[in-house]
Amino acid sequence: MENLNRKTVENVKCYPERIIQFGEGNFLRAFVDWIVYKTNQKTDFNAGVVVVQPLPVGMVDLLNEQDGLYHVNLQGIDGGKTVDSIDLIDVITRGLNPYTQFDEYLKLAENPDMRFVISNTTEAGIAYDETCRLDDKPTRSYPGKLTQLLYHRYRFFSGAADKGWLIFPCELIFHNGTELKKCIHRYIDLWQLGEAFRSWFDTACGVYCTLVDRIVPGYPKDSIREITEKIGVNDRLVVKGEIFHLWVIEAPESVAAEFPAGKAGLNVLFVPDEKPYHERKVTLLNGPHTVLSPVGYLSGLDTVRECVDDEIIGKFVLRVMYDELLPTLDLPESELKQYAGDVLDRFRNPFVKHFVTSIMLNSFPKYKTRDLPGLKTYLKRTGRLPSGLLLGLAGIITYYKGGKRGNDEITPNDDKAILDLLSELWQSNDVDKVTQGVLAAEFIWGEDLNEIAGLTEKLTGYLRSIQETGMKEVVKELCNF
Numbered sequence: 001m002e003n004l005n006r007k008t009v010e011n012v013k014c015y016p017e018r019i020i021q022f023g024e025g026n027f028l029r030a031f032v033d034w035i036v037y038k039t040n041q042k043t044d045f046n047a048g049v050v051v052v053q054p055l056p057v058g059m060v061d062l063l064n065e066q067d068g069l070y071h072v073n074l075q076g077i078d079g080g081k082t083v084d085s086i087d088l089i090d091v092i093t094r095g096l097n098p099y100t101q102f103d104e105y106l107k108l109a110e111n112p113d114m115r116f117v118i119s120n121t122t123e124a125g126i127a128y129d130e131t132c133r134l135d136d137k138p139t140r141s142y143p144g145k146l147t148q149l150l151y152h153r154y155r156f157f158s159g160a161a162d163k164g165w166l167i168f169p170c171e172l173i174f175h176n177g178t179e180l181k182k183c184i185h186r187y188i189d190l191w192q193l194g195e196a197f198r199s200w201f202d203t204a205c206g207v208y209c210t211l212v213d214r215i216v217p218g219y220p221k222d223s224i225r226e227i228t229e230k231i232g233v234n235d236r237l238v239v240k241g242e243i244f245h246l247w248v249i250e251a252p253e254s255v256a257a258e259f260p261a262g263k264a265g266l267n268v269l270f271v272p273d274e275k276p277y278h279e280r281k282v283t284l285l286n287g288p289h290t291v292l293s294p295v296g297y298l299s300g301l302d303t304v305r306e307c308v309d310d311e312i313i314g315k316f317v318l319r320v321m322y323d324e325l326l327p328t329l330d331l332p333e334s335e336l337k338q339y340a341g342d343v344l345d346r347f348r349n350p351f352v353k354h355f356v357t358s359i360m361l362n363s364f365p366k367y368k369t370r371d372l373p374g375l376k377t378y379l380k381r382t383g384r385l386p387s388g389l390l391l392g393l394a395g396i397i398t399y400y401k402g403g404k405r406g407n408d409e410i411t412p413n414d415d416k417a418i419l420d421l422l423s424e425l426w427q428s429n430d431v432d433k434v435t436q437g438v439l440a441a442e443f444i445w446g447e448d449l450n451e452i453a454g455l456t457e458k459l460t461g462y463l464r465s466i467q468e469t470g471m472k473e474v475v476k477e478l479c480n481f
Helices: 026-030 032-042 060-065 102-110 142-156 176-190 195-204 224-231 253-258 275-297 304-309 311-328 333-347 363-370 372-382 387-399 416-427 431-439 455-469 471-478
Strands: 017-022 048-052 070-078 081-089 092-096 116-119 166-169 210-213 239-242 246-250 268-271
Touching: 017 032, 017 142, 026 032, 026 070, 026 239, 032 081, 048 102, 060 092, 070 224, 081 224, 092 102, 102 142, 116 142, 142 176, 142 195, 166 176, 176 195, 210 275, 246 275, 253 268, 275 304, 275 311, 275 333, 275 363, 275 372, 275 387, 304 311, 304 333, 311 333, 311 372, 311 387, 311 471, 363 372, 363 387, 372 387, 387 431, 387 455, 387 471, 416 431, 431 455, 455 471
Parallel strands: 017 048, 017 116, 048 092, 070 239, 116 166, 246 268
Antiparallel strands: 070 081, 210 246
16 A cells, blocks of 8 residues: 555645644644645635744654644534444645754745744743754754744844734643743843844734643554555555634624634634633643543553543542542633543544543643642642642652553653753652652742642542552542542
């Protein structure tokens, strides 16, 4: 069977490059690029995507081998009907690695038709690094890379007001657009790029807060043989996702007119304030995801559906969602319960095999943004620490110890500084030291969490119990089995 590329398939289009996308991972390809594909099909949007690899090691070489082509397999229940669709996505024109193709990277700024920048560089991606320099090729941080590109465009087009960009960060942090803009301003100051460039950036460009929502398990290794038979070619970049999608963009109607996904019948909303959507989604979907994954994995389960359907771990998930996280939100209770029920239906999607190990990538930044705010709010409102959320954190810390689960190697994946810290702490074989060291890591949390009354003691207790009796026994006791 032939490999997928533009010579081995028919009816693929070539679009003019109008979008720069930082990130080549499963989520962006199954969400943003799928949305662009559908918008191209149903409107006159006519936009191609150049993918920029944000890290030195990534997948743009593989993407280029397939000429930017890949399939998206969406499965689920939509309007009471079962959906199992496969689309060949043809919007990606090429991939660039700025670490080896820096000159080509800068040339993206010279394209007069380029209009949009979209990114998903994980929660840790929107961060300021004062060691970055303008003459780096490229800078280490994503905001630094983007500032380099913006400044080159500003100079190339002599500050033309109509050559600004519309920037949609999709990183899952609250006010992602605001935070990205702050970082760019700091680089303008650090690199002394001048008030004229700052003014052009502030007036000609727009950086908009967004919220993205689609569960994307990734490469369908359990069903790739059947998919390959259907599509008739070898596609090493197939990505599976649920049929549900929601993209909320805090931007004016003028931006919606330029990015007409709504006219294509897609669930892309341009709103004056994305905060209510963001808090609801991060708290009731991503929050449970982040803690059920280590708890479920260390209890012998591999997928989100298995966790929710399991008699014991399923009760843990319900406790976290309904008893601990839902009361921390300020929307009407009936609306929150409806959304929580919808989330559970999505977790139980019979088509989607969402492996918990994929969710546990970068678990500490995820816990900080998705669960720590709820922990603090719950404590403030009830005077108690939320046991389920704390057990989830204990599960993350235990997972990062490494070792084996049965015959499977446990291989945590996170920022090197975090991995080095956990390795050093666990080498002590002192649970008290591990707990205190993790909670004291201000480079992770932005504060010393040991100062939260009772947190260190309770977390230590959970860690010790997990080591002595195993995760599932701890969950049984927590959930009164």
